[in-house]
Amino acid sequence: MARTTGSDGEKTAAAVREAAVSLIARLGYEAMSMRQLAAEVGVQAAALYRYFPTKEDLLFTLMREHMEGLIEAWGRARPASDDAAVRLAAYVENHIAFHIERRHATHVSNMELRSLSHERLTHILKMRTAYEKELRAILRDGAEAGRFEIDDVGLTAMALIQMMTGVIVWFRPGERLSIHEVTTTYLSMTMRLVGVKTDTREEAHVHEYAQLRA
Amino acid sequence: MARTTGSDGEKTAAAVREAAVSLIARLGYEAMSMRQLAAEVGVQAAALYRYFPTKEDLLFTLMREHMEGLIEAWGRARPASDDAAVRLAAYVENHIAFHIERRHATHVSNMELRSLSHERLTHILKMRTAYEKELRAILRDGAEAGRFEIDDVGLTAMALIQMMTGVIVWFRPGERLSIHEVTTTYLSMTMRLVGVKTDTREEAHVHEYAQLRA
């Protein structure tokens, strides 16, 4: 046999990406074989090489697209407000929503970095740094404006990122808590963590904003 | 050749553990070959099987010992105080100190769980759960005693664990911050996160305690 009836390059490519994210998240990149991936897609291993020249190219593509998606999502969610608390709330909500929606892809992007070549690792890390820089800017602005109480902006940013991204480790849709409940709780933990000043006029807006997006 | 001059089973076994932790942390369990590990130890691959019957046995042993060490360390560090804030401070300090001291082993224990058999995975997860349960108990006590302000004990515990363990991802000894500075900052972030009540008599003790251990 050769070309199969109804075969379509675009559909196969999409199926490969989807199956790869799921398999790598479950087994790990090194543990997943190209034959396993091919079987999941319903195709022979050789067919995969029509879409991705090497296994590492496949991994890199998945990671790059995930990071691009994250940065793009934040670009759309970023509010114009000059109140750091409003921007922080939006950052937290976008981050949690994005990562919960793409648990598998996040797992891959976070856990398989060591399987990239030095060059490609650098590329992915640059994207990640750019994204995290946005959070540091928010925290710095808030601290300078007296809106937050922060000891160390860099440390606080890392702590918040780890805390938020960690949601994907234990969160399972349809269990005890809804995405909305998780987000609300994480939002309030975040605000306490950065020592946001309460009882001011602006504070009401943050809560309004949170309610609005709920 | 066969047995080499000066060879010693105990020393070799220890060297294998140490090299394995380092190699698995750097390359990943699946990516590390037994031949690579043997070369690092300065021995042939077959010699490894005198100490660990399979590659997975080796991984499991490393993880189990790491978790045992963590639980044991907390057993020694756990204060008798019935003030939840004091106990929380001790938990945070012990957790960060332990994980920074064993960055590689922590990496292995957190990242390579999927390479364990179901049975062994369960065993490790039970140990982990037991350890995390201690934190939840502290948070619950503090919340019930009105010492903390917590929305959801389970969520807060996970958030704190992720935040604290995340230190190993970016912390490098000898860089901008010392272990002590990191711990101090994380301690204050933790206390704010759980909404600890300030300006009480007990609060002074927490700070005293932190200073004492610095």
Added chain:
DNA sequence: CTATTAATAAAACGAACGTTCAATTAATTC
């Protein structure tokens, strides 16, 4: 000094790996 045990080397096993290549068939174009 001899017998025994501990620790290793050397070689080999079958299986699985990522990848390539040639052949083959489906879809599309003219």
Added chain:
DNA sequence: GAATTAATTGAACGTTCGTTTTATTAATAG
């Protein structure tokens, strides 16, 4: 409907993997 292009198969390549077996040497015990 013939020619071309797109998509895939099936088989094979060389390499590496975890592991086993056997032989060999160092250390130890009697």
